[in-house]
Amino acid sequence: MLHLPRTLHALAAALFTTLTATAALVSPGAALAQPAASTPTVSYKIVTASERGTYIQIGRDLARFVAPQAGIQLEALASKGSADNVSRLRYDTGVKLAIVQSDVYQAFVDYADAGNAVAADLIRPLRVVLPLYDEEIYFVVRTDSPLQYVHEIKGRKINIGPLQSGTAMSASTIYRLMFNEPLADAATSTLSNEEALLKLTTESSVDVVVIVAGQPAKLLADMKPEAKQLVRLLKVDPANSGTQAALQTYGAATIRSASYPNWLDQDVSGLAVKAYLVTYDYTYRVTTDKLSRFAQSLCENFAVLQTEGHPKWRDVRLDLPPLGRGWRYYAPIERVLRRCTSSHKEAPRPAPSAPASATCTQQERILGLCRTP
CATH class of the missing domain: 3.40.190.10 (Periplasmic binding protein-like II)
Structure with missing residues (x-):
């Protein structure tokens, strides 16, 4: 992995404008839909x-x-x-x-x-x-990673995103479709995207960070040009048999360099989910x-x-x-x-009890169908 003489704060600044800023609202001058005069709010x-x-x-x-x-x-x-x-x-x-x-x-x-x-x-x-x-699915690795394609991630330490997130479901499903086996729990982390990207670039506990977001995704678009020295995207090879299995459920996508001009020099082939x-x-x-x-x-x-x-x-x-x-x-x-x-051309019911977490599969935990201890 990269050995960079930077503090964690400096690295965060190099990757993102800020990790804690909230997403910006659209411009104040944009047109607004007006409520009907007789419509109670x-x-x-x-x-x-x-x-x-x-x-x-x-x-x-x-x-x-x-x-x-x-x-x-x-x-x-x-x-x-x-x-x-x-x-x-x-x-x-x-x-x-x-x-x-x-x-x-x-x-x-x-x-x-x-x-x-x-x-x-x-x-x-x-x-x-x-x-x-x-939504495009991004597989992010360190710039010095030996991996070039998504179908090469088998057995690697992968961050799939928080439990109950769509990213976790997509990452675990794609892995299972590609390799005909589930992700190993010991090699899987469930950090937020920001936390995982920092770990990816500063230590060896994460090899691949999976992110699902429609382009341009603010998190990635906010990367500074220095990010090119730290992280890059894996490509999708549609000729690979594992990729073909994943494409039965997920769509093919192109992650455009125009969406991330600070980071990507050329378009990258990828996967997508609706x-x-x-x-x-x-x-x-x-x-x-x-x-x-x-x-x-x-x-x-x-x-x-x-x-x-x-x-x-x-x-x-x-x-x-x-x-x-x-x-x-x-x-x-x-x-x-x-x-x-x-x-152009009633009142919600109480949630039923879920099974104990010890009996749950990885995907059931992702979906929140397990009772935590």
Whole structure:
């Protein structure tokens, strides 16, 4: 590994503008959706992911450009990630929307179908609002690492991100698909992206850091040019048999140098996972009316999102494609959005007990389906 005469503080400064700064809001001069004069305002929340990820910027865009016209004061909350979002959407009062990765959603569906009562209680009342965009999956190593391709990470010390994050699910699933075996717990760490990147560059406890975020991801875009001397990306080889197995579940992607001009000199081949906007199957009239208004505002302000919001909005379409087995759209919103696309071209129940952690698999721990000791 690199032996650099730098303190931890200096290294952090070299990698990032700041590790603790919150994601910047869009410019104050941007156009805002205006609430209807007769629409009473309610306070809702959307759960996203880390403060320096793409999800929270998408949530803030919805809060700024869409929610006001629907009479909603929408607060974008940081979270552990997709699996945490499923649980919080299901049980946290005030959380009405969540952003969830497709592989996490499908994992809950699969566990529910296999008879897991906790997974069934979590996922079966949830409904899809809208497919969003593909999120790129980054495999980061030290510049002096012998690894060049993702299919070479077998047996390495890998940071998969916090438990209950979408990153952890994607990293563990890709590893299992590529090598037909789970990640070894002893070689797996669950640090935050920031903590893992620092360990990657200062000690040998981490060989690979997996990050899932739509480009340009703020954490990586904030890297200074000195980061080139410390870390780089692994490439995906589509001809490799393990990669081909992963591509049955995940999409191919290109991580563009234009997204990270301080860090990348050329485009890098990668993998991607789809993000979805999700809600609960609400039947209370006030809530269904508000969410229907939200969908109408989304339709009317979609062009603003694509021009003033995060660049990933340009990859989003309002048409509603068929969903996978066990997935369903939220009917009140679906009706509004299908009209939109055609014109343009109750109280939560207590959570059931989860199985003891000693009986849980790695992926069950990632999904939060285990009771901690």
